[in-house]
Amino acid sequence: MATRKAPRQPDTTTPEAQLAEAELHHITGYQLAQASIVTAQLFIEQVGKPFELRPVEFTVLMLIADNPGVSLRQLSRALAMTPPNITMWVDKLVERNLVTRERSATDGRAQHLSTTEAGLALARQSCQVLREAERVALGTALSPAEQALLIELLHKLACCRSED
Amino acid sequence: MATRKAPRQPDTTTPEAQLAEAELHHITGYQLAQASIVTAQLFIEQVGKPFELRPVEFTVLMLIADNPGVSLRQLSRALAMTPPNITMWVDKLVERNLVTRERSATDGRAQHLSTTEAGLALARQSCQVLREAERVALGTALSPAEQALLIELLHKLACCRSED
DNA sequence: TATTGTTATACTCTATAACTATA
DNA sequence: TATAGTTATAGAGTATAACAATA
Numbered sequence: 001m002a003t004r005k006a007p008r009q010p011d012t013t014t015p016e017a018q019l020a021e022a023e024l025h026h027i028t029g030y031q032l033a034q035a036s037i038v039t040a041q042l043f044i045e046q047v048g049k050p051f052e053l054r055p056v057e058f059t060v061l062m063l064i065a066d067n068p069g070v071s072l073r074q075l076s077r078a079l080a081m082t083p084p085n086i087t088m089w090v091d092k093l094v095e096r097n098l099v100t101r102e103r104s105a106t107d108g109r110a111q112h113l114s115t116t117e118a119g120l121a122l123a124r125q126s127c128q129v130l131r132e133a134e135r136v137a138l139g140t141a142l143s144p145a146e147q148a149l150l151i152e153l154l155h156k157l158a159c160c161r162s163e164d
Numbered sequence: 165m166a167t168r169k170a171p172r173q174p175d176t177t178t179p180e181a182q183l184a185e186a187e188l189h190h191i192t193g194y195q196l197a198q199a200s201i202v203t204a205q206l207f208i209e210q211v212g213k214p215f216e217l218r219p220v221e222f223t224v225l226m227l228i229a230d231n232p233g234v235s236l237r238q239l240s241r242a243l244a245m246t247p248p249n250i251t252m253w254v255d256k257l258v259e260r261n262l263v264t265r266e267r268s269a270t271d272g273r274a275q276h277l278s279t280t281e282a283g284l285a286l287a288r289q290s291c292q293v294l295r296e297a298e299r300v301a302l303g304t305a306l307s308p309a310e311q312a313l314l315i316e317l318l319h320k321l322a323c324c325r326s327e328d
Numbered sequence: 329t330a331t332t333g334t335t336a337t338a339c340t341c342t343a344t345a346a347c348t349a350t351a
Numbered sequence: 352t353a354t355a356g357t358t359a360t361a362g363a364g365t366a367t368a369a370c371a372a373t374a
Contacts, residue, residue: 014227015325017242022230023291028298029203030223031315032196034322037244039193041326056364059194063178066186073332078181080201082366087334109332109373127187134192141320150321151195153314156305158198161179162205220341237355249342251357273350273355 028157039134046133051126056081058126060089061115064099065123069112071104080161098122192321203298210297215290220245222290224253225279228263229287233276235268244325262286 012025024030043055064070076086093099098119104110115123138147176189188194207219227242228234240250257263262283268274279287302311
């Protein structure tokens with residue numbers, strides 16, 4: 001009977017070094033950073049190196065693909081990055097003929113960004129590869145339902161963002 | 165009847181700019197990055213500025229506090245950082261008299277790190293402040309149960325890490 | 329006057345290579 | 352030979368300030 005409810009000993013140690021996390025275990029920002037080590041490594045190997053895309057480049061390309069005509073300012077806000085940095089990343093995508101700039105007809109200051117055919121193809125393929133790679137790698141620790149739940153919890157958390 | 169099960173339209177747009185995430189929505193690495201914007205901002209305001217601690221400094225200080233005698237190599241592995249960087253961060257903590265270095269008695273190469281009284285006090289206080297700040301801020305979007313669940317899912321994901 | 333976007337520049341953080349000392 | 356830690360240096364990524372053009 002006593003073994004039915006095994007005295008669960010939750011693992012609260014760091015990956016690799018098995019250091020005690022204690023109070024740190026309950027800090028969401030810390031756990032986000034630890035989890036990001038896994039996904040960042042996965043991205044570099046499966047998408048970054050093969051497709052020559054940096055994480056930000058991938059995200060910017062995806063957002064442009066899914067939001068044709070989006071402006072630099074909108075990307076800046078969506079990713080909480082400064083305008084000069086967005087300009088730099090978009091520049092790199094334009095130079096590779098993955099994205100096109102177009103002046104707005106209604107507002108001479110703004111620009112409309114769109115993917116080229118090559119850019120759209122790269123977005124679709126790299127995203128598919130990454131999603132499949134995450135499904136497999138994360139599957140060793142999280143069930144499909146847990147993976148989906150994690151996504152939704154992270155999205156809810158992300159929407160807490162305060163304006164600037 | 166048709167209104168009972170309202171056709172749920174899950175929000176799959178980015179914070180702030182409300183851009184469509186589409187496929188990107190299901191990329192865990194992307195959602196981790198978006199969620200980190202919230203916690204990073206929270207950290208800077210509540211701990212970073214008041215206690216003059218960078219995110220890595222805070223984490224290193226906490227791990228030393230919870231693991232007296234830990235080595236630089238262990239910290240390096242736990243945080244997936246290179247030895248030179250860990251050395252630099254520990255240097256800063258030692259210079260502020262928050263951490264002490266001590267040569268290992270059994271292995272002349274290794275060092276044992278410990279917090280000073282001031283270091284331990286700072287670790288305890290900053291962690292308490294941060295945990296409370298996260299509880300309140302995240303509480304606008306996540307229930308206490310969801311916050312706890314998120315921590316555990318992130319920890320499981322973090323433990324997927326491949327050995328270098 | 330406010331907003332969009334760019335240029336120039338400095339700062340933060342991290343990675344690599346070479347080295348010392350010890351096992 | 353392998354490991355723990357350091358030093359020096361280069362690179363990636365980001366932020367700030369100043370500016371041009373348009374609303």
